[in-house]
Amino acid sequence: MLEKEFSTKEAIMTELINLEAIMHLPKGTELYISDIHGEFTAFDHILRTGAGNIKEKISLLFQDRLTEHEKDKLTILVAYPREALSDDAFFAYRDCSWYRKKIRQLLELLAFCSTKYTRSKVRKALPKQYAYIIEELMYTDTIYSDKAAYFDQILTHLLDLEQGKPFITALCQSIQRLVVDHLHVVGDIYDRGPDADKVMDKLNQHPSVDIQWxxxxxxxxxxxxxxxxxxxxxxxxxxxxxxxxxxxxxxxxxxxxxxxxxxxxxxxxxxxxxxxxxxxxxxxxxxxxxxxxxxxxxxxxxxxxxxxxxxxxxxxxxxxxxxxxxxxxxxxxxxxxxxxxxxxxxxxxxxxxxxxxxxxxxxxxxxxxxxxxxxxxxxxxHMQLLLEKGGMYRVYNQHLLFHGCLPLKADGSFLPLKTEGNEYAGKELLLFxxxxxxxxxxxxxxxxxxxxxxxxxxxxxxxxxxxxxxxxxxxxxxxxxxxxxKEIKNPYYKFRDTRETCQMILEEFALYSQNSRIINGHTPVKVKSGESPIKGDGMLFVIDGGLSKAYQKTTGIAGYSLLNNSYGFQLVTHDPFESITNLLAKKADETSLKRVIDRELTRVLIKDTTVGDSLEEQIENLTGLLHYQEKNDKTSGTN
Structure with a gap:
């Protein structure tokens, strides 16, 4: 199969060089979210804003070049381009120079968000109708006068053809795609809220997602x-x-x-x-x-x-x-x-x-x-999507993801389920x-x-x-x-507060790294009562903070999400999302608060991840194919 795709030594070596280079890029940002419960509007807002990641990128990139008000408006534009461009009160005056300035800002932001990725991966994130133009503008160095004229001519033709709005929309959607590399849904898409089908449609279109049931x-x-x-x-x-x-x-x-x-x-x-x-x-x-x-x-x-x-x-x-x-x-x-x-x-x-x-x-x-x-x-x-992308648990980048619990006895050991002469406990219970x-x-x-x-x-x-x-x-x-x-909880919910239990659970899944963590959903964190989402001495994160409106009176917030980039974990706290109309009227998105909870001492590269394991396997296979072809070439030369 490899020979059909890579028929020459040159093709093999080119791919090997490409894969080795990818292995040394920083790992992409992962977003963990759980307990969506049919609340599509709030879920969609978290995806559009990258759980606050877009605002952070804008702040890092533009720093003193934009005011805080301008940064807020740019954040909302990236998250809701069609709505922002259709609201005359949000952007009161838009002439040709405004479009040029805004397109330049968005191109700069897109380039900033794409630094972790190969040009090939960035290209796949771009809308087909504008992919060539966006690439040309992104990678054109305007410090040279000829290139600057070339850049300006492309913008002029775009605006003459009245493509300003759709082009800005395409840039914004590309930034949304790149600001989060992979999405983890840690369970409970359905029930409580009315729009689970819309959530499933959105997940079906997502380029990189997994689901824990x-x-x-x-x-x-x-x-x-x-x-x-x-x-x-x-x-x-x-x-x-x-x-x-x-x-x-x-x-x-x-x-x-x-x-x-x-x-x-x-x-x-x-x-x-x-x-x-x-x-x-x-x-x-x-x-x-x-x-x-x-x-x-x-x-x-x-x-x-x-x-x-x-x-x-x-x-x-x-x-x-x-x-x-x-x-x-x-x-x-x-x-x-x-x-x-x-x-x-x-x-x-x-x-x-x-x-x-x-x-x-x-x-x-x-x-x-x-x-x-x-x-x-x-x-x-939708059920096929759950089967294809989902499972009872997932190990990803040395972290363990599951929705509910691993049932424990009163002494903290795994509680077995007995049926037909067999016992299933711990990992085996999930597999059963x-x-x-x-x-x-x-x-x-x-x-x-x-x-x-x-x-x-x-x-x-x-x-x-x-x-x-x-x-x-x-x-x-x-x-x-x-x-x-009253519904009495399994002892798991008491023992997960201890480092020893978290360590036992991780080892059950052959996770022995000191950096491994458990990401858990299912039980709303009662923030109003002072409960923390961080358990087990920092080894377990509970990210159900009440995205469902039915739970918000109890939790006091509108959900947690969790970001993990090449530097470590950040916990994001969300306030209730009212509406896009209110967001445009306020001209600011203040719905999330980030908190760094686990910072890596050294930056994590793709070679250190689950994706890296897959790439390493490809490299081994291609290296084997290269040696096989070289051996055949020698044999043919001898003959």
Whole structure:
């Protein structure tokens, strides 16, 4: 295969020289983000600004040449070129000289952001329609009069052809592409917010990304694999947080049978009024009433399906969650842990002698929903992206990335999951669930064993994605006493504060470097209560700071992101992003605060990275091919 691409010694040596040179470039900047939860606008803002990296580049490059106000406006222009250029109040006066000045600034910034990359990689980041012109302008040395005239002539023709706005937009988008080299999404793209499909579309277009599956992502993958319990759960969450209509439209789901069934069997019930009204201003009263009824139907069917699943799998050891069997319907109470609690908002009219059995109509509705979900073209595209780019964990540049936890015993050792005579703990536990998810999504069989294990990964006691004693959804709906709502965290969340546990986890993944770190998501950091995202004596970073609006009252911020460049780590704290309109009106982006948390003593080069390992393998293969050709040449000469 190599011989077909590199047929001569000269071609091989040219590529070897190129690869060796790349190995000695500084490593590119990585951006880590987690727990997006369908908040596309905030997520998109972080990408557009490089989590504050664009503003930092502008400050470093222009220093005293621009005022702080000018730097702020240039930052916003790079992040939102179309919007800024369309707002007459943002740039009040734009003549030919303004366009020339702005294009020169952007070209200088683009060149500054591209210093870590080969010219070939920069070229790939440029829009095709302007790639040749941008390269010519970037690499033209205007200190020579002839070259300066050449440069000015290109700009003159651009502006004469009224290409000023689209050319500036192209430059800005190229800078966005280059300011972050690789994106890590440490789980939970889905649920809570309305626009997860837009996030997935954005990731699908991203040139370099990996994904660590979060518990909410796995819920959607479980539904795609055929778990009816997972499907009903994700739809219930959508009804609860008031974006069911959005995902119906985004994925072309057929929810009509569900709405018709709910209208027939359920009434208004304030317990099931959507918790967050993300877009309720677009709904009529009738739509919200329908959503309330659908919310009830989805909840009851979910609890029924979960009961069936638990009974199919005694090895899950979840019999204590068979709550429908513990209800006294005459007294409207429930027995939990030897104590009787009154129920609120009861809507159990469809329960039969076997409380977990679906009615004939429920079976029909669920099967229609599953078919619609699995056959959605956009759903298939997004689930394949999760499978292709994602996994339960990832080791990248000697750092360990995973979303939830590695379940631990009370003594701090790894807690094993036992099934069919086998035990899975630590790294093996993640690999076990990774295999179940991939097999389930490949086969797509209704309520298969693999699909059931994916549901367990969502909610089981020894799940690395859940990490709690129980998911108390039923109690939160139907029992007022908040003592029943408690979900006890796995000891991992206490032990991860210690250096010894972090070291044990890293060694489990054969990471022995003193510079290796763990990047974790899943649990919102309660900044308002003084909690730090830095754990384990600086060995573990938790980057879920509450990007989801549903968590921001608790966290006090709007999420963390993490940058890692050739000099080390920087933690970025984000304030809630209001709107592009407000950003343009303020003429400043003050939504992030950087904090250096781990600085390398020596600058990291590409040869020291995961990409470098791949390049080293290519170099070895090409060197072998070169020796093979030289040997053949000698043999041919002898003959």
């Amino acid at each position: 979060g518990n909410h992502d796995i819920l959607w993958m479980g539904a795609y694999a055929g778990s009816r319990a997972c499907l009903l759960t994700l739809l219930r969450i959508a009804a609860r947080y008031n974006y069911l209509y959005e995902i119906e439209q985004a994925y072309a789901l057929n929810l009509r049978p569900l709405f018709m069934y709910a209208e027939e069997h359920y009434q208004k019930n304030p317990i099931f009024t959507p918790k967050e009204k993300n877009s309720s201003e677009n709904y009529s009263i009738e739509s919200l009433d329908s959503l309330e009824k659908v919310h009830q139907a989805l909840s009851i069917i979910q609890f029924k399906l979960e009961g069936q699943l638990i009974k199919r799998h005694p090895e899950f050891e979840m019999e204590d969650r068979l709550l429908l069997e513990k209800i006294d319907f005459e007294k409207d109470t429930i027995q939990l842990s030897g104590k009787e609690y009154p129920l609120q908002g009861s809507c159990f009219q469809t329960l039969q002698e076997d409380p977990h059995a679906l009615t004939e109509k429920e079976e029909y509705v669920v099967d229609m929903l599953l078919t619609s979900f699995q056959q959605s073209a956009k759903m298939q595209e 669930f990774d295999e179940q998810i991939r097999t389930g999504c490949q086969n797509q069989q209704r309520d298969s064993s693999e699909a059931d294990w994916i549901w367990y990964c969502w909610t089981g006691k020894i799940s690395p994605q859940f990490g709690k004693s129980a998911m108390t959804t039923f109690e939160r709906y139907f029992i007022a006493d908040k003592e029943t709502h």
